[in-house]
């Protein structure tokens with residue numbers, strides 16, 4: 001049978017844009033196409049929706065990943081088309097209901113037919129009741145509910161017949177890369193990967209910076225951060241991870257700063273290096289995973305001290321979220337299981353028993369200057385190694401990067 005597949009995409013916030021809507025739509029198309037390569041043939045727009053035609057060889061997981069991870073997609077349906085022949089339509093409908101969300105086989109549904117081609121010999125009502133019968137005989141556990149169905153099966157008769165189910169959810173938001181570039185301070189914890197997701201969904205593209213204090217933090221801790229970067233890469237349209245060797249610097253702080261200020265001084269040093277890398281990479285903001293009062297060091301005083309150490313705007317998208325909300329989101333985006341692996345972060349290894357949590361900004365800044373770390377921080381930047389992940393989250397070898 002002559003079937004071909006296109007994915008119907010519904011846009012949310014982009015549709016509310018005014019004169020600049022074209023800019024956002026174009027970027028959304030580019031972002032999706034970059035993930036579908038080489039399986040995508042063409043895309044077109046009809047009545048405010050985007051359709052992406054996919055070649056038959058496209059593996060299911062690539063197709064799903066392309067739409068599930070691209071910000072700007074509110075929902076997507078796999079739409080099969082065939083000739084306007086009833087037997088072909090039935091066969092196509094069977095294929096559509098063999099996939100999500102119908103394949104669960106339970107719940108309520110409704111069939112909606114639209115007949116733009118009035119020459120088609122069946123009325124919409126006939127199409128609906130016949131296709132409804134096919135769903136019921138395939139899935140005896142399902143029921144029809146015409147008022148509040150959980151799922152819908154659509155059949156549109158136009159130039160060809162198009163059959164598709166109610167949409168699966170996309171991540172919503174605005175297309176990544178439309179809002180500029182920032183440096184993300186990425187630890188191996190639960191929070192900073194979620195911060196990345198939140199900001200990518202507002203259009204920001206990030207490069208990640210990880211401070212690695214080998215051998216105080218293990219190779220496993222670094223592998224964990226690489227794994228997180230690879231999970232985040234599809235949402236962020238690829239990811240460059242800067243690994244900063246930070247042992248000498250942390251030991252210097254441990255040996256020269258007042259003990260209760262070591263955490264603050266690590267933070268200050270991380271902000272400085274984050275800004276130096278941002279300068280090199282043309283990034284205009286810093287992103288962290290801090291949330292107000294989540295841990296003792298995340299006070300207003302500590303955060304405003306960190307801010308004063310940054311030449312760039314510091315974005316903290318999780319600042320008002322509870323740990324539970326952050327964990328739920330981490331589970332949804334797939335970073336949670338990796339984040340909870342037990343390898344210690346460098347800050348934890350060096351943290352004092354009684355950290356100063358309400359620093360005076362001027363005093364702390366002076367103490368940081370007293371540490372005279374300029375050269376050590378320059379050295380950290382020079383020794384930084386970049387690792388690149390493509391839009392599918394695959395690590396690129398040097399030649400490909």
Ligand code: ATP
Pocket residue numbers: 184185186187188189190191192193209210211212270287288289290294295297298345346347
């Ligand atoms: P996370 O869950 O993201 O590790 P956390 O609750 O453990 O956060 P902290 O350890 O206080 O909180 O770290 C606060 C923020 O500082 C992190 O969200 C991250 O942005 C940054 N950060 C901490 N450690 C590192 C590191 N080793 N490399 C890069 N950034 C870090």
Ligand code: MG
Pocket residue numbers: 187188189190345
């Ligand atoms: Mg942490």
